[in-house]
Amino acid sequence: NSHFVTENPVSGDYIFSESGESFRSNNRKRYKGENNPDIKSWDPLSGKFTMLTEWEGKDLWPTVENGGNIWFASDEGTGEYNLFGFSDGKKEQLTHFSSSIGRPQVNASGNRIVFTLDYQIYTYDCTSGKSEPLKVDIFSSRPYDREVSFSTDDKISAFDVSPDNKKIAFVSRGRLFVSDVKGEFVREMNTDPTERVLEVLWTSDNKTMLITRTNGGWPNLYRITSDGKGPEQPVKVGESKARMVSLNKNRDKAVYYFGRSELRMTDMKTWDDRLLVNDEFWFRGSQPGFSPDDRYVYYTSYRHFETDIKLLELKTSRVINITNTFLSEGDPFWSPDNRYIWFTADRTAASYPRGGGETRLYRIPLQKFSKPFKSDKVDELLGGAVSKPTPAGAIDTTDLLRRWESPLTVGPGQSNPYVIDMDTVTYVLFNSRHEGKQAVYKLSTRPFGASRVEEIKGLRSASFVSAGKDYYAISGGKIYKVNIKGNKADAIDIKYDFTRSLTAEFNQMFYEGWTVLAENYYDENMHGTDWKLMKEKYEKFLPYVRSRSELSTVMNDMLGELNSSHMGFRSTGDEQKLRMNMVTAATGIIFDKANPYRVDRIITYSPADNIEAMVKMGDIMVKVNGIKTDNSHNRESYFLFPKMPEEIELVFDRGGKEVLVKLHPVPASAINGMLYDEWIASNQERVDQLSGN
Structure with a gap:
């Protein structure tokens, strides 16, 4: 593992260090231990090794000049x-810098050493002992400050369908969108463009959406209306992460985890939010949820590094641990008939410390139900008396472990069950690898007759939602409509182009990355590091970040301040390969030369030359796509896009009243042709006048 090898030109020795702490983890600060790197030398003639330094911390990056001196x-x-x-x-x-230098290199004559400090190049004068930054003037454009074009196609990360089964809300690259249920007409919502949306759920009014969205890096809970007439409204904000939001059957209550230790509930009739229980949720766990009758909330929490499934009775605040095995159970789902809780577990292997084994699908009957009687069906057919089934809803907590049922006869590898009652059949959709591939399967169970497992074609790994009598899934970045009885899923192609500023995106990634460690680092004292101070130290470099690789450098250097092993940050993206070309969305509006935001005239047959546009001479443009214009800025900057938009919205001030105008823009080259046509028409008119037609 020898590295940073350099030859001493005087002695012929090779100078080097040999430790992963200097080679792969040189960003890790203040490490002391048996893997610390020292400066060493090796004489190839005698084979002698010499320890040149023996500091218990880090000595690294040796460099040698022609006279044999080592730095x-x-x-x-x-x-x-x-x-x-x-x-x-x-x-x-x-x-004696208060920040770390990097990769020193001495020149051949040994009078100057160059190194990095706070991502700048410095030189050290070996004679005077003074250091100073090297003044370098390089022209550098900042293409990542511009908006970059992306598509929602195959890039959807979260979604929900409105209760009326007419609208889809979905998230792509941290932006929130709403479309019709077929995905043909799409609108981007007015969420903070410097933050990231993670989850979205429709509430009961078919208008309001509950979302989680970062707030200075912290994913918090907000609400927003689908008409786009207002910004997000906070529901629960703070320096904790809101995650895994679930709604009850009526979509008027929400339950979610907040931070490492809180389970909270929001009443969406009053928008009151309250703490339900404190427990060990960490940063993992399974989706919480409500029982069909809203009497209970179910969730998972950690105990001895393993997850248990627990029920919270909302009226009494009583908590019931229904698994309690010292192994991990997860993915709970309360059946719609209120009789079972389905879940996954590995009953033979603990998940700590190596991650557990293969999970199987199980269910626990909440009471000791009897099997249905065929004679009841005969009595029902003939009009006789039918025995009443045991009422569902109450929970018998005795001997819960003995009541586990394993309804599958296939191999292990199940996860994420979703239970549907349809007619007289119960369907359980789940992800599984029991056939040697990752796929989605359906277990069909009937009161009378054998169970059956079938693959849902078209899905690899999915999660599901329902709207009315229809069911939908998200898999591989696409939304599907699922034909439950037909065992197939048909993709809903939603292809919508939108733009994002990569600079804003990089900044958001920095702050969210910082919060992940602030909330979830195993040592609350952060190894003695002032973590807020580290955020302040490194955020000042964000204005100079121009690429993902530079963001990774800043992030990894900040992580190195924690003096932890097995930590790192990596980010990739195809947009780094793109040329940041921009196009001008031309409207055909000619603005006043003296007042560059005042309309002078409209070019004939241009997008603005139609009866519906109604752009008038003297109108003052005040907004472009919802962005207020600044008279001190170049007007054309508001019409620059990475890709030609299909529509553009302009707002004009007309005598103190704002007027909204929607146009279909065209390339600037098309406007040149229209101006040429106007010139021809003008010349023709002049010829006609002078010649008397």
Whole structure:
């Protein structure tokens, strides 16, 4: 594992270090231990190894000049990498920066050393002992400040269908959209463009959506209306992550995890939000939910590093642990008939510390129900008395472990059950690998007759929602309508182009990444690091980040401040390969030269030249696509897009009243042709006048 090898031109020795802490984890600060890197030398003639430094922390990045003098970086003294050398064979600190330097390199004559400091290039004068930044003037464009075009096609991360089965709300690349249920007509919602939307759920009024959206990096709970007439309204905000939101059957209550230890509920009639229970939820767990009668909330929490399924009785706040096995159970789903809780578990292997084994599908009857009687069906047919079934809803907690049922006869690998009662059949949809591939399957159970397992064609791994009598799924970034009885899923193609600023996206990733560690790091004292101070230290570099690789550098350097192993940040994206071309969306409106936002005239046969547009001379443009214009800015900047939009919305001030105008823009080249046609028409008119027709 020797690295940073350099030859001493005087002695012929090879100078190097050999530790993963200097090679792969040189961003990790203040490490001390048996894997610490030292500066070493090896004489190839004698085969002798020599330890040049023996500091318990990090000595790394050796560099040698022609005279044989050695310099390197070390965190001895300050805990930050500074420049060191040797004086009379002893280690000597040469710089005293409060931030770490990086990769020092000496020139051949040994009078200057170059290194990085706070992502700038510095030089050290070996004679005077002074350091100064190297002044470099390089022209650099910032294409990532511009809006970049993306498509929702195959890139949907979350969705829900409105209760009236007419609208789909979905999330793509952190943006929120609403479309018709066929995906033909799409509108982007007015959420904060500098933040990221994660989840979306329709409420009972078919108009309001409950979303989780980052707030300075923290995913919080908001509501927004689908008419697009207002921004998000906060429901529960704070320095904790809101996640895994579920609604009750009537869609007027929501339950969700907030942070590592809170389960909360929101009443969407009053928008009151309250704490239900404190428990160990960590950053994982399974989706919580409501019982069909709203008497209970179910959830999972950790105990001895394993997850249990628990029920909270809302009226009494009584908590029932229905598994309690010291193994992990998850993916709970309360059956619509209120008789069973379905879930997955591995009954033979703990998940800690190596992740557990293969999970199987189980269910627990909430009471000791008897099987249905065929004689009851005969009595019902002949008009006789029928025995009444045991009422569902109450829970018998005795001998719960003995009541586990395993309804499948296939191999393991199940997850995410979703239960449907349709006619007299209960269908359980679930993801599974029992046939050697990842797919979605359907278990059909009937009161009389054998159960059957069949694959749902078209889905690989999915989660489901319902609207009316229809069922939908999301799988592989696409939304599907699921034919339950036909065992197939048909994709709903939603192809909508939208734009995002990569600079804003990189900033959002930085803050959300910081919050992940702030909330979930195993040591509440953050290894003695002031984590808020680290955010302030590194966020000042965000204005200079120009690519994902530079964002990764900043993020990994910040993570290194925690002095933790097995930590890192990596981000990739195809947009880095794109040329950031921009197009002008031309409308045919000619603006006044003296007042660049005042309409002077309309080009004939241009997009603005129609009876519905009604753009008038003297109108003052005040908004473009909802963005207020600034008279000090170049007007044409509001019409620059990475891809030609199908529509553009302009708002004009007409005598103190705002007028909204929608247009279908065209490329600027098309406008040139229209101007040429106007010129021809003008010349023709002049010829006609002078010639008397």
